[in-house]
Amino acid sequence: MAKVFIVAEHRQGAIRDATYELVTLARELESKFALEPAAVVIGHGVRPFAEVLSRHVNETIMVENEALADFRYETYAAVLRDIIMKETPLVVLCPQSAFGMELFPRLSAETGRPCATDCVQVEMDGPSLVVVRSIYNGKINSRLAFASSGGYLITVRAGSYAPAAEADKAGTIRDYPCPAFGEPFKTEFLGYREAAAGTVDISQAPFLLSIGRGIKDTENIPKAEELAAKLGAVLSCSRPVVDKKWLGKERQVGTSGRTVKPKLYLAMGISGAFQHLAGIKGSGTFIAVNRDPKAPIFRAADYGVVEDMFKIMDALKEQIGT
Amino acid sequence: MEILVCVKKVPDTADAEVILRPDGKGIKEDDLAFGINEWDNYAVEEAIRIKEAHGGRVTVVTIGVSDSEDVLRRCLAMGADDAIMIDGGPFAGSDPYGIARGLRGIAAARAYDLVLAGAQAGDDGFGMVGPVLAGYLGWSHATLVTSVSVEDGKVAVTRELEGGLEERLRLALPAVLTVQTGINEPRYVSIMGIRKVRSKEIPVLDLAKVGLAAGSVGENANVLRRIALSVPPAGKEAEMIKGTPAEIARKILDIVRERGGVG
Numbered sequence A: 001m002a003k004v005f006i007v008a009e010h011r012q013g014a015i016r017d018a019t020y021e022l023v024t025l026a027r028e029l030e031s032k033f034a035l036e037p038a039a040v041v042i043g044h045g046v047r048p049f050a051e052v053l054s055r056h057v058n059e060t061i062m063v064e065n066e067a068l069a070d071f072r073y074e075t076y077a078a079v080l081r082d083i084i085m086k087e088t089p090l091v092v093l094c095p096q097s098a099f100g101m102e103l104f105p106r107l108s109a110e111t112g113r114p115c116a117t118d119c120v121q122v123e124m125d126g127p128s129l130v131v132v133r134s135i136y137n138g139k140i141n142s143r144l145a146f147a148s149s150g151g152y153l154i155t156v157r158a159g160s161y162a163p164a165a166e167a168d169k170a171g172t173i174r175d176y177p178c179p180a181f182g183e184p185f186k187t188e189f190l191g192y193r194e195a196a197a198g199t200v201d202i203s204q205a206p207f208l209l210s211i212g213r214g215i216k217d218t219e220n221i222p223k224a225e226e227l228a229a230k231l232g233a234v235l236s237c238s239r240p241v242v243d244k245k246w247l248g249k250e251r252q253v254g255t256s257g258r259t260v261k262p263k264l265y266l267a268m269g270i271s272g273a274f275q276h277l278a279g280i281k282g283s284g285t286f287i288a289v290n291r292d293p294k295a296p297i298f299r300a301a302d303y304g305v306v307e308d309m310f311k312i313m314d315a316l317k318e319q320i321g322t
Numbered sequence B: 001m002e003i004l005v006c007v008k009k010v011p012d013t014a015d016a017e018v019i020l021r022p023d024g025k026g027i028k029e030d031d032l033a034f035g036i037n038e039w040d041n042y043a044v045e046e047a048i049r050i051k052e053a054h055g056g057r058v059t060v061v062t063i064g065v066s067d068s069e070d071v072l073r074r075c076l077a078m079g080a081d082d083a084i085m086i087d088g089g090p091f092a093g094s095d096p097y098g099i100a101r102g103l104r105g106i107a108a109a110r111a112y113d114l115v116l117a118g119a120q121a122g123d124d125g126f127g128m129v130g131p132v133l134a135g136y137l138g139w140s141h142a143t144l145v146t147s148v149s150v151e152d153g154k155v156a157v158t159r160e161l162e163g164g165l166e167e168r169l170r171l172a173l174p175a176v177l178t179v180q181t182g183i184n185e186p187r188y189v190s191i192m193g194i195r196k197v198r199s200k201e202i203p204v205l206d207l208a209k210v211g212l213a214a215g216s217v218g219e220n221a222n223v224l225r226r227i228a229l230s231v232p233p234a235g236k237e238a239e240m241i242k243g244t245p246a247e248i249a250r251k252i253l254d255i256v257r258e259r260g261g262v263g
């Protein structure tokens, strides 16, 4: 039976949530296309992770070695190369994350197995593997087929599949020998760096007014600040506003910023990239203002307003005044 | 430091209507505004800053057709020393492997210490060209780079992880780095600046010049084959609030009050 492998992502002593979304996808590939799911856990001190995954799939391949304590593409790709060549899985899945983006394209170049990144859907069409990717700022879906190959590498966009609930399978854990590395290493892990804590904690705010690239210019930031103050909201933003240094990093909502759970999220001039939306999962009411009726944010919001954000900002200020 | 920066011209689709071509294999490009890929702009700036601090040269390269020349000139105006165009004709419809093969020809033939690329292209970007190129070359790489400092024969970088966390790495040179947005503040390019580099010669290299055989790149050589494009299914749509701005504002404030907010 053809196999589908899930590469577990973990960092600083915890399995990362996206791994469980891959479990759901692997199960779907099992039920629809008869692929057999297995998990691959690589690292140091990872037996507890292997145990968790063994409750989800029949087999978990565990590669335990001190040299794997910190993630580097160099060592992890060497391990995966070995596993792929010996176990010949048809599909290997990994999250589209800083981990997957660093590892899978490189692994593809080194193994010759083709890779599709950032997929939102994966399925078989007869013998060939087909994926769907969301492109052009989420406005278009692209369906791609792979040229036939012995195996395929896929990274999956967060939120594309629901995370698997806790399971109680009695899967086996297989101790897989760590291959020898071709030292000296070219890469050296030096450590982690935590973002400096800012002056506000947007993750605790019950009401966020969030602005995106639509704010257009640093000169318009005070307008947004004033409106937030009038509304009793905390001001947050999408990534480009931080990249341009218009607001501090501590106000950024999204995968590489903060995860927030306000009772009310009022987004203006934000298109709705998945990295942004991933940061507001579990929020209460979500209102989006965007002048583009096709903006993907309207597929996620509860209420939508197609209008120039500056007109709405002015009107809100006026209405609060009266 | 000899630095090569890979740049791509892409359409702005965040703030524009995207219309499918009748054949369903692409989008209509006529009404879209094109410019340098956002990530690549940060990469060019970073390369120039490294050069300013440590000396050396910055070369920008694109695989594109003649209308990509303006993007290269913009990079020259920012301070890049040279620009190269690889004739994009044979690369039409190439997947990231084809693009990486084309860039490999340049990177391998000249003694670069660093190749910088964008972490992803904003159009249908895979975020693959950089690390695949590094794999082909056997060089070290780091993706999603948020800072670079040059050491003796090495570079120390930070990579962006999730939730505001970063990791620090040291890489042996030569290396390929893919640059994340926000790494720096790209300098402003004036019309005057672009005019100054107007007559700078930009060589156009054909397939043979980058060491590739005819037919080795382009749509027919792809391992990732586009079947069709489509508009995503509507799914759960937001309830639209309509009216004049004043009416909309009133409705928004009703919701705010309902949710216990001030107003």
Ligand SMILES: Cc1cc2nc3c(=O)[nH]c(=O)nc-3n(C[C@H](O)[C@H](O)[C@H](O)COP(=O)(O)OP(=O)(O)OC[C@H]3O[C@@H](n4cnc5c(N)ncnc54)[C@H](O)[C@@H]3O)c2cc1C
Residues within 6 Å of the ligand: A137, A211, A212, A213, A214, A215, A237, A238, A239, A240, A241, A252, A253, A254, A255, A256, A257, A258, A268, A269, A270, A271, A272, A273, A274, A275, A276, A279, A289, A290, A291, A292, A295, A307, A308, A309, A310, B014, B015, B016, B119, B120, B144
């Ligand atoms: C690894 C990685 C991590 C990332 N992490 C994050 C993250 O944590 N958070 C995040 O936000 N992004 C993140 N991004 C970036 C993300 O992919 C998008 O690029 C970003 O979210 C876009 O921000 P935006 O919606 O403000 O801008 P755009 O996508 O440019 O959208 C601007 C929107 O404003 C609208 N608009 C313009 N003018 C007006 C006006 N006058 N009135 C009304 N509407 C207007 C436009 O129609 C458009 O929809 C990440 C990207 C990568 C690769």
Ligand SMILES: Nc1ncnc2c1ncn2[C@@H]1O[C@H](COP(=O)(O)O)[C@@H](O)[C@H]1O
Residues within 6 Å of the ligand: B006, B007, B008, B037, B039, B040, B061, B062, B063, B064, B096, B099, B116, B117, B118, B119, B120, B121, B122, B124, B125, B126, B127, B128, B129, B130
């Ligand atoms: N046609 C091209 N010419 C030169 N560089 C490119 C081209 N396409 C992609 N790149 C580089 O590869 C990066 C990532 O592209 P992608 O893998 O398509 O997301 C871009 O940011 C560019 O630096």
